[in-house]
Amino acid sequence: MTLLVCLALGLVLSTAATSHCSAVLMHGDEPDDLVKRSCGMIVGYEECVAILRSDPRAAKASDVKELAYVILDLCIANATDTLGQIPKLQAQYSAHDQMKQALDYCEGEYRSAIKDYFGEAVKLLDAKSYQEAQYSAHIGGALGTSCEQEFYFQAPHFSPLWVRNHDLAVLGLVAEGIVSLLRLNETYI
Numbered sequence: 217m218t219l220l221v222c223l224a225l226g227l228v229l230s231t232a233a234t235s236h237c238s239a240v241l242m243h244g245d246e247p248d249d250l251v252k253r254s255c256g257m258i259v260g261y262e263e264c265v266a267i268l269r270s271d272p273r274a275a276k277a278s279d280v281k282e283l284a285y286v287i288l289d290l291c292i293a294n295a296t297d298t299l300g301q302i303p304k305l306q307a308q309y310s311a312h313d314q315m316k317q318a319l320d321y322c323e324g325e326y327r328s329a330i331k332d333y334f335g336e337a338v339k340l341l342d343a344k345s346y347q348e349a350q351y352s353a354h355i356g357g358a359l360g361t362s363c364e365q366e367f368y369f370q371a372p373h374f375s376p377l378w379v380r381n382h383d384l385a386v387l388g389l390v391a392e393g394i395v396s397l398l399r400l401n402e403t404y405i
């Protein structure tokens with residue numbers, strides 16, 4: 217199920233990327249222009265602009281790679297905050313086996329998203345491995361969706377992490393898109 221969601225999302229993104237890929241971003245843009253033009257080339261323009269505008273580092277960024285570091289950092293911060301909320305929920309639902317099981321699962325997914333995927337994506341950016349970085353960002357966001365699905369499978373009533381899982385999925389989508397622009401540049405310059 218998770219794999220299917222990932223594949224479907226990947227398909228949407230690669231279609232969008234190829235249809236928008238003629239524009240090339242140049243050095244020395246107005247910072248806000250850089251945010252708008254970068255977001256304009258990926259899926260989720262509104263969300264992308266809103267998220268990046270919320271961070272003063274993005275306004276100071278002089279190229280797309282800096283934006284990529286900012287968005288990945290926001291992914292990590294967001295997921296870390298959520299991971300920090302999980303123990304409280306585990307305590308709250310300790311008498312509810314199915315909820316507890318789903319929360320334990322989500323704890324693993326969030327840990328993995330932070331370290332194995334978004335954290336790894338940062339290292340891959342450092343190493344200029346943009347394709348791998350894009351893939352890692354993609355999986356990181358998809359783990360929010362994977363957590364959400366676990367509630368439907370385990371405890372089909374209510375997911376106390378719905379908003380946060382949704383946030384992570386959107387952040388991951390934007391991160392994947394921004395990182396993908398680095399690949400376009402690599403290909404077309």
Ligand SMILES: *[C@@H]1O[C@H](CO)[C@@H](O)[C@H](O)[C@H]1NC(C)=O
Pocket residue numbers: 240241242243279280281397398401405
């Ligand atoms: C594209 O590559 C050029 C040359 O390496 C660089 O100056 C520019 O900032 C890059 N643009 C993006 C979108 O990363």
Ligand SMILES: *[C@@H]1O[C@H](CO)[C@@H](O)[C@H](O)[C@H]1NC(C)=O
Pocket residue numbers: 267293294297383384387
């Ligand atoms: C997580 O991301 C969402 C969407 O960008 C944002 O609204 C929320 O404030 C963030 N939360 C934290 C703790 O960073």
